[in-house]
Amino acid sequence: MSFCTEYRVAGDFAEVVERVKAVLQQAGFGTLSEIDVQAIFKNKIAKDIEPYTILGVCNPVLASQVLAIDPKIGVFLPCTVVVRQEGGEIVVDSQDPRLMAKWLENPGISPFADEAAERIEGALGSL
Numbered sequence: 001m002s003f004c005t006e007y008r009v010a011g012d013f014a015e016v017v018e019r020v021k022a023v024l025q026q027a028g029f030g031t032l033s034e035i036d037v038q039a040i041f042k043n044k045i046a047k048d049i050e051p052y053t054i055l056g057v058c059n060p061v062l063a064s065q066v067l068a069i070d071p072k073i074g075v076f077l078p079c080t081v082v083v084r085q086e087g088g089e090i091v092v093d094s095q096d097p098r099l100m101a102k103w104l105e106n107p108g109i110s111p112f113a114d115e116a117a118e119r120i121e122g123a124l125g126s127l
Contacts, residue, residue, distance in 0.1 A: 003099055007092040009127045013051045016090045017083045019127060021055065024081070027123035029057040032078050050085040057081055059116060066112045073109070076100045079116060081124070092127065094120050 009016050021031045033056035041047040058078035066073045080095040097120070101113035 002096065004093045004095055005121060005124070007094075007124050007127055009090045009092055011090060013083070013085050013090055016092070016127075017053050017055075020081060020083055020092055020124065023123040023126055024055075024057050024120065027119040028059045028061065029079070029120065029123070030060070032056045032058050050087075052082070052084040055081040055083065057120075059119065062112050062116050066109055069108050070104075070106065073100065073104070079120065081120070092124055094124055 009019075011019070017034075024031070033054075035054040035056075037052040037054060038049050041049050056078040057080075063077055067077075079097055082091075082093040084091050084093070097113040097116040098110075099113075101107075101109040
């Protein structure tokens with residue numbers, strides 16, 4: 001099992017970020033955070049990198065169900081999706097929520113992690 005799933009997407013970087021947020025919203029995941037790593041590196045350490053944005057996304061229904069099982073699971077939330085430019089391509093990487101269930105070895109979490117993974121993969125696969 002890989003820790004993430006990679007998608008190669010055509011389009012302008014900023015437009016792809018907006019498309020990613022839109023398809024995830026349709027799958028029930030709101031964007032809680034958006035981090036412009038390129039700008040942070042430029043401003044904080046004077047380092048130039050290609051566009052790189054980290055999105056923290058969450059499905060509140062699924063999150064509330066896993067937090068009810070174990071409140072410490074919040075350290076794994078929100079799910080992370082990265083949109084980055086790699087040469088002339090835009091790459092979207094998504095964290096695999098199933099890793100949380102596998103690592104914690106809590107079978108009660110697996111159905112929720114599976115559903116989150118299926119929703120995220122379905123949404124990003126539609127790009």
